[in-house]
Amino acid sequence: MAKNPEHLTCLEVIDKSSEFLRLKGVPSPKCDSEWIISSVLEKKRLELYLNPDDILSEEAIGKIRAMVVMRGKRIPLQHILQSVNFAGILLKCDRRALIPRPETESLVDHVLSRVPKSFEGKILDLGIGSGAILIALCLSLEKASGIGLDSSEDALSLAEENIITQGLEKRIRLRKFDWHLDDLRQIDANLIISNPPYLHSREWESAEPEVKVHDPPEALVSEQDGFADLGRIIGLGAQSLKSEGILALEFGIGHPEMIEDALSSDFGDIEVLKDLSHRKRFAIARRK
Ligand SMILES: C[S@@+](CC[C@H](N)C(=O)[O-])C[C@H]1O[C@@H](n2cnc3c(N)ncnc32)[C@H](O)[C@@H]1O
Known part of the structure; x- marks a missing residue:
């Protein structure tokens, strides 16, 4: 995996994304950042903190950045992730409903x-x-x-x-x-x-x-x-x-x-x- 040129760690990406979303007025900036990052890395949210100093790949950073920018435009998290958990069931979610x-x-x-x-x-x-x-x-x-x-x-x-x-x-x-x-x-x-x-x-x-x-x-x-x-x-x-x-x-x-x-x-x-x-x-x- 290609290393990102800034050598950003998982924790740094969480912090930077949260700060960006906070400045955009997003109601739960840290939580939303964690959801986005965990979906790109295909990890559970808690797992992000097990190896906080892992350096993320350039590809992962690119995907995370694009999704965080979308969230900063106040596109709902569920539309960005294209899914929602309802009563423990994972459902597809988009603008249709x-x-x-x-x-x-x-x-x-x-x-x-x-x-x-x-x-x-x-x-x-x-x-x-x-x-x-x-x-x-x-x-x-x-x-x-x-x-x-x-x-x-x-x-x-x-x-x-x-x-x-x-x-x-x-x-x-x-x-x-x-x-x-x-x-x-x-x-x-x-x-x-x-x-x-x-x-x-x-x-x-x-x-x-x-x-x-x-x-x-x-x-x-x-x-x-x-x-x-x-x-x-x-x-x-x-x-x-x-x-x-x-x-x-x-x-x-x-x-x-x-x-x-x-x-x-x-x-x-x-x-x-x-x-x-x-x-x-x-x-x-x-x-x-
Ligand atoms: C508040 S949403 C609820 C959707 C879903 N049941 C849920 O709880 O997430 C209301 C739904 O009613 C539908 N709806 C609105 N007016 C309607 C009507 N006159 N006849 C039938 N369905 C209608 C909308 O298209 C929408 O899908």
């Missing part, structure tokens, strides 16, 4: 703690995006089958790649679907899950560049104070869920009361659950 968020892992956990391992029903994921939620559920519930619905062709193509990589193509089907135009009358579901767009346009305006420039706005922003899509999905859930079927939703910080109100006529056993920051962000309810 929203980057799955860590809080959505809590929604998956809440559902899994309420559904038996032997669940063999049909799950609908409304707004499947990259496929994260439905893939995580079907990998844990080995007898379940799923249908992923999304209005975005781009999202559906990314979800398809992830479903194939995880070997779930026989259990998960995909369908183009717009919940403002289509209905679910033909489908009897046992579990409907959705992390729909729920941001108020004001929240979108104040978002970090990673979100504003690189996430698809149609995946995040909703009318009527962020509640228009949630309201429609609750209506579709009432239409398509079997009696006792479960509806599981992620919603915005201003929505808990609106959610409980909207669920109350057709759903019982309504639970409003908190995220890791103790904010009410999820609802799970049973069709009456």
Whole structure:
């Protein structure tokens, strides 16, 4: 391997990259530098510190530099690495769909703690995006089958790649679907899950560049104070869920009361659950 002319060690590259990203206003400069360097060196992050004085090759430095410059332009780390870890599953990630968020892992956990391992029903994921939620559920519930619905062709193509990589193509089907135009009358579901767009346009305006420039706005922003899509999905859930079927939703910080109100006529056993920051962000309810 060609030595880099400056003989930079691993530790020096971490420090220089972190400082560059810090000056660019990137929120977690050291952590992001470590992720980039570990992906180029094909090592775990902790391993970078086992031999901190190793001199990196010129080729590795070139790759790291290019990726750090991209991150300095506020391109999301997951788009640079082209992957994201969601609930312990490595998924492909790019501009075609929203980057799955860590809080959505809590929604998956809440559902899994309420559904038996032997669940063999049909799950609908409304707004499947990259496929994260439905893939995580079907990998844990080995007898379940799923249908992923999304209005975005781009999202559906990314979800398809992830479903194939995880070997779930026989259990998960995909369908183009717009919940403002289509209905679910033909489908009897046992579990409907959705992390729909729920941001108020004001929240979108104040978002970090990673979100504003690189996430698809149609995946995040909703009318009527962020509640228009949630309201429609609750209506579709009432239409398509079997009696006792479960509806599981992620919603915005201003929505808990609106959610409980909207669920109350057709759903019982309504639970409003908190995220890791103790904010009410999820609802799970049973069709009456
Ligand atoms: C917040 S993203 C969630 C993606 C994925 N489920 C996740 O949790 O990472 C919302 C998804 O809903 C889709 N979507 C937005 N409006 C829709 C509509 N009217 N009908 C169907 N899907 C829609 C978007 O394309 C996007 O993939």
